[in-house]
Amino acid sequence: MGSRHEGIRIRWGNASRFEPYGRDEAGPWCGYQVWRADFDAMLLERAREVEVEIFQPCTASRVLTENGAVSGVLTSAGLMTAPVVVDATGRAHWLGTELEIKRRVHSPSLVARYGYAEGALPTLDPSPLLVGNSSGWLWTALVRPGLYQWTRVALDGSRIPRDWQPDEFCDLVPRGLPRGVDVTWRLSQKVASPGWFMVGDAAAVLDPTSAKGVLKALLSGITAGKLISAVTTGSAPADEVANIYNDWLSGWFVSDADQLGKFYQSLGVRELGMRRDGTP
Known part of the structure; x- marks a missing residue:
């Protein structure tokens, strides 16, 4: 691998x-x-083992809403509805683009x-x-x-x-x-709401020296999955769960960006690093 x-x-x-x-x-x-292709294949195979229905290739073209809430996605394989839609499109930030959710930039262009x-x-x-x-x-x-x-x-x-x-x-x-x-540092202004979640680089991006990017992407997916389960089983209300995820992921990003900025500043790079108000 x-x-x-x-x-x-x-x-x-x-x-x-x-x-x-x-x-x-x-x-x-x-x-x-x-090696990304091998790792992707392993993840897909594991999904098949637990009976996840996989459509491949498949392209999302439009997000569906009902009464102002996300209810599914129109894709090249047809109409797909779901109680919760998860955006794992990476830097494409597909769902955020569809919903016109802006990303706040926290560094010069990298x-x-x-x-x-x-x-x-x-x-x-x-x-x-x-x-x-x-x-x-x-x-x-x-x-x-x-x-x-x-x-x-x-x-x-x-x-x-x-x-x-x-x-x-x-x-x-x-x-x-x-x-x-x-790899410009950026964070979506909102990473979850009742009916949808963003995970991995779809939600937030730091440059590779922040380390553990793959692990963090997986952990964001695992965390989102557990919170979604709480909603679908009726254990927690959707708005409360979305707030928990927003606070958790944005807190993680701010902490990592702050540490990375201090690291760069120790090397004499003064233009990188977050201010306390969350601006570059």
Whole structure:
């Protein structure tokens, strides 16, 4: 599914260190470099095992409302109604766009450029490397046998050339063209209401140095699922549950953004970080 490692090598400015994930009586903890397609397939297979009805491919075209509340979605597979609709469309923020729910921006514009290359780079095999300073950072890692990935973010407002790749990748064979993704910090002004929830990047986005993005996306889905169950079983009113989720996810975002801003400021990046009033 990917590769495993015991920690991350970090080089910020002139300081270098190895940051392990930790250990217990069974030995060191290992992180995952997950190959997304394999992980997606595992999640879909598990959903099938518990008898979730899956429509694939399927495109949502319009949200349905009844008496002012979300009641379902019109899709390429037909009309689908549900007591609760969950938006897991990532940065597309599909439901928020349909409902005209704005996202509040909490950083200057940030774009992550990334790419893949095949070959052998033994220096990266034991653990990923994160190198950075006040102008930006670069992440390089082995993501599966014989395949390496790089991600670079400029923090000084400069543009990264479309054909750029790390010097250490010069003897590797590029796999596809480099791509870019918007990682500007942003949070939807509302992430839940009676009849709908947003999870993962559909609700909130931070840049990759906030770490554990996949885990946080999964936890937001798990939390939303438990709260939805409370509504559908009559254990809690829908508006109360929506308020709980809004407070939980926005609190999580603000805390992570605050810590990330302090981290960047310690490196001399003054333009990143949230003020207490929630503005950049």
